Each structure stands twice: as structure tokens, then as C-alpha cells.
Amino acid sequence: MKSAPGKLHSPANQNLRAQRGSGIWILDMEVVLSATWLLAGENDNPRCSEEPAHFDHFCEWPDGYVRFIYRSDEKKAQRHLSGWAMRNTNNHNGHILKKSCLGVVVCARACMLPDGSRLQLRPAICDKARLKQQKKACPNCHSALELIPCRGHSGYPVTNFWRLEGNAIFFQAKGVHDHPRPESKSETEARRSALKRQMASFYQPQKKRIRELEAGVNPNNSGHFNSIPPLENPEEFDMITDTGFPAPGQPGFSFPNSDAYKATCDLTTFQGDIMPPLQKHPKPRIYLPRPPCSYELAGPGSTNSSPYATLYKDSSSIPTDTDWVHLNALHYNVNSYSNFERSFDFTSKQHGWKPALGKPGLGERTDHGQFPAVAARPCYNPELPCRYLTSPPPGAPALQTVITTTTKVSYQAYQPPALKYCDSVREVSLSSCNYASENPPMSIYPEALDLPAAVTRATSPAGPVPLKIPGDCRAIRPTLAFPQESAPSRTDGAETWEACPSGLGSTISYSDAGSPFFSYDNDDF
DNA sequence: GAATGCGGGCGCA
DNA sequence: TGCGCCCGCATTC
Structure with missing residues (x-):
């Protein structure tokens, strides 16, 4: 660049x-x-x-x-x-x-997201940012985040x-x-930009209303944002998303339909103390627009990791009611993480690793950070x-x-x-x-x-x-014969x-x- | 602020 | 000598 x-x-x-x-x-x-x-x-x-x-x-x-x-x-x-x-x-x-x-950054407790998947965040590239990122809590269970x-x-x-x-x-x-794959950069950027746009639209009416109030205008109270408390610390909101609450469809995040998500992903529940400002608001609703990623939006058969898939709803259709964090349901491989788990299980066996709590699979594993830094990690x-x-x-x-x-x-x-x-x-x-x-x-x-x-x-x-x-x-x-590092020379190797x-x-x-x-x-x- | 690229420097094998 | 890695710096967005 x-x-x-x-x-x-x-x-x-x-x-x-x-x-x-x-x-x-x-x-x-x-x-x-x-x-x-x-x-x-x-x-x-x-x-x-x-x-x-x-x-x-x-x-x-x-x-x-x-x-x-x-x-x-x-x-x-x-x-x-x-x-x-x-x-x-x-x-x-x-x-x-x-x-x-x-x-990849995951929840230290490997908590399960509402869709059964698990958190897979994109580690910050910058060292400082990464450290900062790891200090944040899992947006789901509030436990620590861990970098695999x-x-x-x-x-x-x-x-x-x-x-x-x-x-x-x-x-x-x-x-x-x-x-696991972390959230891709494009996904991260798309989510952030979407969030910014969302927050911008979120604040615009507020600011306008404040100006109106300051100007002595007294509009009727039917305005949608009347009930919206001032977001004292917008960064907290950003932090949450940056912390990696993966947008549906991100790697490891999938919902067969939006209703399922709505039913399970109440932001106020999900974010807990991470989002006090929004908690004040009884019905926050956040939409995450689809990122401008074209090639990622492959068909259902693809293992496309895009978080924004077929059920994407344009932000323009944002309803006024704010009951839920209405994230988009995605056509994503719901079983992805179970595969992950299987792989972990396998490797645990393969390499003699025993998942914490005696349960196989990532789902129960709580020792992300304790993984031995070995080459053959799964x-x-x-x-x-x-x-x-x-x-x-x-x-x-x-x-x-x-x-x-x-x-x-x-x-x-x-x-x-x-x-x-x-x-x-x-x-x-x-x-x-x-x-x-x-x-x-x-x-x-x-x-x-x-x-x-x-x-x-x-x-x-x-x-x-x-x-x-x-x-x-x-x-x-x-099964291919590979040039081997330890071999003295490769001229003798076919x-x-x-x-x-x-x-x-x-x-x-x-x-x-x-x-x-x-x-x-x-x-x- | 974060991402990114560059480069010095260190430790290890 | 090769390599991984840390760090600081500069630039860009």
C-alpha cells in the first residue's frame, strides 16, 4: 500500500x-x-x-x-x-x-453465539491496538478475549x-x-463503516432535535429519537462492534433466519455492561449494511465467509422501532463451527491435547490461550x-x-x-x-x-x-513428495x-x- | 487511532 | 546465515 x-x-x-x-x-x-x-x-x-x-x-x-x-x-x-x-x-x-x-481472536471461554457459532475476531494489526483489543471483553459472555x-x-x-x-x-x-478464519478486513471495514453510517444517522436526528430545543422549538414528542438517550460515549458502541461482535454471516456467525437472530440476539442482553449507553435505550436496533464485497458474495454453495449474505437488508429499510439489534440473517454455513469443533476434537486426540473441562471441541474449550505453540496445531x-x-x-x-x-x-x-x-x-x-x-x-x-x-x-x-x-x-x-527442509540439497530430489x-x-x-x-x-x- | 510499510536490532538455531 | 520477532518511525486513511 x-x-x-x-x-x-x-x-x-x-x-x-x-x-x-x-x-x-x-x-x-x-x-x-x-x-x-x-x-x-x-x-x-x-x-x-x-x-x-x-x-x-x-x-x-x-x-x-x-x-x-x-x-x-x-x-x-x-x-x-x-x-x-x-x-x-x-x-x-x-x-x-x-x-x-x-x-484469530476468540472468546477465552469459547462461548457460543446465539447461532451456535463462536466468536472469531480479526486481530488488530497494530500491536497496541491488538493489546487493547485483547483487553476488551467478549461481547457475548463478557469473558476475556483470547488471541489464538x-x-x-x-x-x-x-x-x-x-x-x-x-x-x-x-x-x-x-x-x-x-x-479459524477471523473476520476479514473487508468485513471489518464494512462493519465499521456501516456502523459509522448507522451512528451518524442515529445522531443526526438527535442533534437536530437538540438544536431545535435549544432554538426553542418544541416539536411533538412522537419523534423516534425522543426516547433515545444521548449516547454519552459513542466509542463504547464502536468498541463493542470492534470487539468483534461478528455481524451475522461473518465467519462463525450464521443464522438461518433473522427471526432466530432476533430471538436470541438482544443487544442489551448480548452486550451487557459493554454498552451501557445503549442499554439505556429500550429498543436499539442496528443494521449492518452489506459490505461492498462482490466476490465474497458467492452462492450458498460457497464457503464464502462474507458476513453479509442473501438476507441482507438494506440500511435504507431501517425501521423505526428499536426493539432488537436487527442484524441480518445470513446464509452461512451454520455448521461451520461444529466443524471447527470437530477439528479441534480431532486434533486434541491427534496431538494429545485435552480440551478444558474434559469436553471435546472448541465449544467447551476454555483454554485457547493455553494452546501449545506447536507446529501441528490443528x-x-x-x-x-x-x-x-x-x-x-x-x-x-x-x-x-x-x-x-x-x-x-x-x-x-x-x-x-x-x-x-x-x-x-x-x-x-x-x-x-x-x-x-x-x-x-x-x-x-x-x-x-x-x-x-x-x-x-x-x-x-x-x-x-x-x-x-x-x-x-x-x-x-x-501425499506429495515435498522438498524437505532438512534435506541437504534439492538437486537430488525429484x-x-x-x-x-x-x-x-x-x-x-x-x-x-x-x-x-x-x-x-x-x-x- | 489504526493500518501499513520500512528498517534496526536482538536472540536463536 | 537465516529466521522470527520486537520495536520505533513514518505515512496514509
Whole structure:
């Protein structure tokens, strides 16, 4: 965003060319060269001056070891946006912007929202703001908020890398988020802006009336806002929403219909002491307009995380009565969090973690903050029941890709697992975007996940079934041979890369078995 | 005020 | 040396 374009721009190396065949990214040898990827600019490889032939649609929820190439005019890419709460990380490389995931903020008591989901807030990016955020109380149960750190990359936060190259913006994600999706930035912004608008309209009549009163005017008392007490501290209201009372439809927030929400989500009950000013008002009603997010508003079949979905009501239709916080019911996967719970349950078993209070699942868990900061922590993404599948099992190779973010990257040899990746990838590979329906196949790269297919299947709530879940940008390569971090060199390692874009039902593969073109130095970032 | 990007610096492996 | 991370600073919204 603010970064000087020149900073991340190094025109000397547009070394990646991707060709799309059969609707799938196919990487030719030159693309294999693209292993230089984000670090390409550091190599000044004169051979590679071509611009990418094709670009990916922007993916707001990249997950897994994926790479994308965006057009340089892609606004979201320009801003290095991500649905995940990513903070800037200094990688001492001015050409590459590195960001690490902050995780998600949840209720420490894992209280259940009226719809059965749970709070999943977007951690503030700013450290101070984040601390401040964590000091706030859960808008639902008033208990503490807790930050679930991301440990999806070998125990470290998932990292995203951005590099501007000519007319392309190269993106690479490393690690699999082992936590639920937070509220996306667009959602947060939309909610805040909506709230501001709402508050503005809320105050306008008040101010007007005050002016009128001050002017000696005595309008009749039938005015809607007559009963509205002065909001002494508007920030409190903002705090509540910022604290993350997720708008319906946000990740982990869903209601089959608005009535259900109305019946269960009385703001005065919900906010309790958090909103004393509004409590004074007997019938507050707040509408949250739909954010201007187009691609997030996929169909019901999508795992779209947008909080504002089909039952959105335009703010213009705000009624005057203020009985309820009339949030919009959303067409959202109500079971999302149960998936989350299942995943937690699984991982608890898998890793010997025991949920607090002896109950499985996040629902009863009260120890968010006590999670061990281990690499194999489960994936909690509520929208992807198999998310935890992407977590490497204990003992599994932590990293298949050695990407040094400062100067060079090394793809190192990996000991191929017994299972043939090609056979299993169709069953378990996940690769999609929020707007999968419109999104072209994305690039899947060898750093993709490494969980054995057996584990993957075993951990699926639905059993060993094919898993193709649209709605985000995840890449799972459960059985693929990966370059392993611990391997001494990758020139001796042959690997087959496959991409299985969601909904395509096909895979591609490309190998780099000791290709002379495949210099693993400076591969990525 | 918060988000964002940059860069110095430190500790660890 | 690579990497994660903290911190401060500057800029932008």
C-alpha cells in the first residue's frame, strides 16, 4: 500500500511464465524457473524477462503452500490484502514484503453465539491496538478475549510474501492456518463503516432535535429519537462492534433466519455492561449494511465467509422501532463451527491435547490461550472441516520448502512418501478461492501440504471422502513428495507437483527432477 | 487511532 | 546465515 512501488519492484526478472491448459495452470520449464519466484529480482536473471502469461484472480483467503500471480493493477494485491490478519514482518529484504499471520481472536471461554457459532475476531494489526483489543471483553459472555496465534508454519505463523515484478504481483503463502478464519478486513471495514453510517444517522436526528430545543422549538414528542438517550460515549458502541461482535454471516456467525437472530440476539442482553449507553435505550436496533464485497458474495454453495449474505437488508429499510439489534440473517454455513469443533476434537486426540473441562471441541474449550505453540496445531477453520488435515502429523516433515525470505530460497529434496500423490490428490486436494466459481485455476506449488493421505482421510469428519471445498485458497497436497527442509540439497530430489483446482477434478503435474533449469537458490523470496 | 510499510536490532538455531 | 520477532518511525486513511 504505502510501500514505494520501486521497493518491491524489480523489473530485471520477470522470470515466470505460466500457461494455462485445460483450465489448469501448467508450468513449463520456464515456469519451473519460476522457482526463483519472488526472489527472482535478486538474481537478475537475464533470461527471464517475460511477463506472466496469465494471472490469478485475487484470493482473499490463501491457505496452504500456494502461490499466485496477480496483475499489478489488482487493487487488493497492490495493497497486499488478505482475509487473514497479517502483520508486516521484517525480512530484511526490501524487495519482498513478508507478512505473518496473527491468528484469530476468540472468546477465552469459547462461548457460543446465539447461532451456535463462536466468536472469531480479526486481530488488530497494530500491536497496541491488538493489546487493547485483547483487553476488551467478549461481547457475548463478557469473558476475556483470547488471541489464538497462528502456528501453521512449522510452529510459526503462516507467512505471506509479496513481490511486485513488472506487471505482476507475485504472492506466496507458506503454512496452513491452524485457526479459524477471523473476520476479514473487508468485513471489518464494512462493519465499521456501516456502523459509522448507522451512528451518524442515529445522531443526526438527535442533534437536530437538540438544536431545535435549544432554538426553542418544541416539536411533538412522537419523534423516534425522543426516547433515545444521548449516547454519552459513542466509542463504547464502536468498541463493542470492534470487539468483534461478528455481524451475522461473518465467519462463525450464521443464522438461518433473522427471526432466530432476533430471538436470541438482544443487544442489551448480548452486550451487557459493554454498552451501557445503549442499554439505556429500550429498543436499539442496528443494521449492518452489506459490505461492498462482490466476490465474497458467492452462492450458498460457497464457503464464502462474507458476513453479509442473501438476507441482507438494506440500511435504507431501517425501521423505526428499536426493539432488537436487527442484524441480518445470513446464509452461512451454520455448521461451520461444529466443524471447527470437530477439528479441534480431532486434533486434541491427534496431538494429545485435552480440551478444558474434559469436553471435546472448541465449544467447551476454555483454554485457547493455553494452546501449545506447536507446529501441528490443528486447523480450526470452520469453513473447512478438513482444515486440520493440513496440519502435518507429529513427526511429519515440518517444512518441505526452504525459503529464505531474506536472500535466497532452497527447495530441498524430500523423501517421497509411500502413497502416490497423483492417486490421492483428487481425493483430498483442496484448492479454491472464495470466488471459486469465477476464479481460474490457481497455481499450486510444491510447498503444498504434506499430510499423508491416510491421515487426511481419517480426520475427515465425513470419512474418507473426496474433499473439494470452494471458498478459499487452500492447497493440500497430502501425499506429495515435498522438498524437505532438512534435506541437504534439492538437486537430488525429484518431486512431482500437482495442482488440483477446486471443481476441476483434474490435476496437473510437473516435475523438477534435477532439472538443470531448476536452480533452487533464490527460488522464492 | 489504526493500518501499513520500512528498517534496526536482538536472540536463536 | 537465516529466521522470527520486537520495536520505533513514518505515512496514509
